[in-house]
Amino acid sequence: MSSETTTSSPPPQFSNPPNYQFPAHRLSHVLRNPDKQPVVLVACGSFSPITYLHLRMFEMAKDYVRQNTDFEIVGGYLSPVSDQYKKPGLLNAHHRVNMCNLAAEQTSQWLMVDPWEAFQSYQRTAVVLDHFEHEINTCLGGIAVPSTSPGEPETRRPARIMLLAGSDLIATMSEPGVWSEPDLDHILGRYGVLIIERAGADVDQAVDTLARWRHNIHLIHQLVQNDVSSTKVRLFLRRGLSVRYLLPAPVVDYIEQHGLYMDDGPSPHSAAGAVQAEREKGKEKEPGASSSAAAGGC
Ligand SMILES: Nc1ncnc2c1ncn2[C@@H]1O[C@H](COP(=O)(O)OP(=O)(O)OP(=O)(O)O)[C@@H](O)[C@H]1O
Numbered sequence: 135m136s137s138e139t140t141t142s143s144p145p146p147q148f149s150n151p152p153n154y155q156f157p158a159h160r161l162s163h164v165l166r167n168p169d170k171q172p173v174v175l176v177a178c179g180s181f182s183p184i185t186y187l188h189l190r191m192f193e194m195a196k197d198y199v200r201q202n203t204d205f206e207i208v209g210g211y212l213s214p215v216s217d218q219y220k221k222p223g224l225l226n227a228h229h230r231v232n233m234c235n236l237a238a239e240q241t242s243q244w245l246m247v248d249p250w251e252a253f254q255s256y257q258r259t260a261v262v263l264d265h266f267e268h269e270i271n272t273c274l275g276g277i278a279v280p281s282t283s284p285g286e287p288e289t290r291r292p293a294r295i296m297l298l299a300g301s302d303l304i305a306t307m308s309e310p311g312v313w314s315e316p317d318l319d320h321i322l323g324r325y326g327v328l329i330i331e332r333a334g335a336d337v338d339q340a341v342d343t344l345a346r347w348r349h350n351i352h353l354i355h356q357l358v359q360n361d362v363s364s365t366k367v368r369l370f371l372r373r374g375l376s377v378r379y380l381l382p383a384p385v386v387d388y389i390e391q392h393g394l395y396m397d398d399g400p401s402p403h404s405a406a407g408a409v410q411a412e413r414e415k416g417k418e419k420e421p422g423a424s425s426s427a428a429a430g431g432c
C-alpha cells in the first residue's frame with residue numbers, strides 16, 4: 135500500500151444522508167495496466183448549474199494524467215456542495231444533483247455524481263475526500279490488479295483520491311481564513327490536487343504560496359480557453375438570454391421545465407420544483423427529518 139493511502143489515525147466516522155448508497159456503477163473495478171496507480175478524481179463545487187466546463191475539467195485531467203503521470207483514472211465524481219454552504223445563487227441540492235446526474239449520465243461514459251455532501255450538513259472538502267477514501271478503499275477494498283503471470287493471484291491496490299478543481303479554488307487556499315492549515319495539509323499532503331487553469335485566477339502565485347505541497351499539485355493548462363461560469367449562466371437566465379450550448383441540452387431542458395434561475399434567490403418556481411423533485415423520488419421528508427442522518431458504514 136502506498137504511503138498516500140495509509141493512515142495511522144483511527145477510522146473516521148461518517149454520517150450518511152438517509153437512503154444513501156455510494157455510486158460505483160461506472161467505477162473501473164479492475165486496473166487496465168498493472169504498472170499504474172489507480173486514481174479517482176473528485177470535483178467539489180456548487181454546480182449551480184453544471185456547465186460544459188465542469189465536464190471538460192475531467193477530460194482535460196484525463197489527457198494530462200495519461201501524458202504526464204503513472205496514474206490510471208478509474209473513476210470521476212462530481213460532488214455538489216450542501217445547501218448549507220449558502221453561496222449566493224446556490225439552488226436547492228435536489229435540482230443541482232438532478233442536473234449533475236443528467237449531465238453525467240447523458241454526456242459521459244465514466245462520470246458519476248455522489249450526492250453524499252449535497253444531502254446533508256456542510257462537509258469540509260477534507261472530509262469529503264476522506265469519505266471517498268473510505269467508500270472506495272475500505273468498503274470496496276480498492277481496485278483489483280490483474281495477475282501478470284499464470285497462477286499468480288489477483289491483488290488489490292488502493293485508489294488514490296485526488297481533488298480536481300479550477301485555479302480559482304486553489305487561489306482561495308492561500309487566502310487567510312478560508313481553509314484551515316490542517317485541512318490544507320490533509321488535502322494537499324495526503325491526497326493531492328489537479329488544477330485546471332482558469333482565466334482571472336493567478337495560479338502561479340497561488341502555487342508559490344502552497345510550495346511545500348508542490349509535488350502533489352498538478353497544473354493543467356487549458357489549450358482552448360473557456361471561461362464559462364455558473365454565475366454567467368445564471369445572469370443569462372435572469373435576463374432571458376439563451377444558455378444553449380453552454381450547458382448540456384438535458385440540463386437546459388431541465389432548467390426550462392422547472393423555471394429555474396429566473397431571479398436572484400430560490401424562486402417560488404424553484405421551491406415548487408424542489409418539492410416536486412422530492413415527491414418524484416418518493417423521499418419527501420417530514421419537517422425536521424433533515425437531522426436524521428444515518429451512521430455511515432459500508
Ligand atoms: N471556466 C472554468 N475554468 C476552470 N475551472 C472552472 C471553470 N468553471 C468552474 N471551474 C471549477 O469547477 C469547480 C466547481 O465550480 P463551481 O461550481 O463553483 O463553478 P463556478 O462556475 O465557479 O460557479 P460560480 O460561478 O457559481 O462561482 C471549481 O473547482 C471551479 O474552480
Ligand SMILES: O=C(O)c1ccc[n+]([C@@H]2O[C@H](COP(=O)([O-])O)[C@@H](O)[C@H]2O)c1
Nearest residue numbers: 178179180215258259260312313314317
Ligand atoms: O473545506 C474547506 O475548508 C473549504 C473552504 C472553501 C471552499 N471549500 C469547497 O470548495 C468548493 C467551492 O465551491 P465554489 O462554488 O465556492 O467555488 C465547495 O465544494 C466548498 O465546500 C471547502
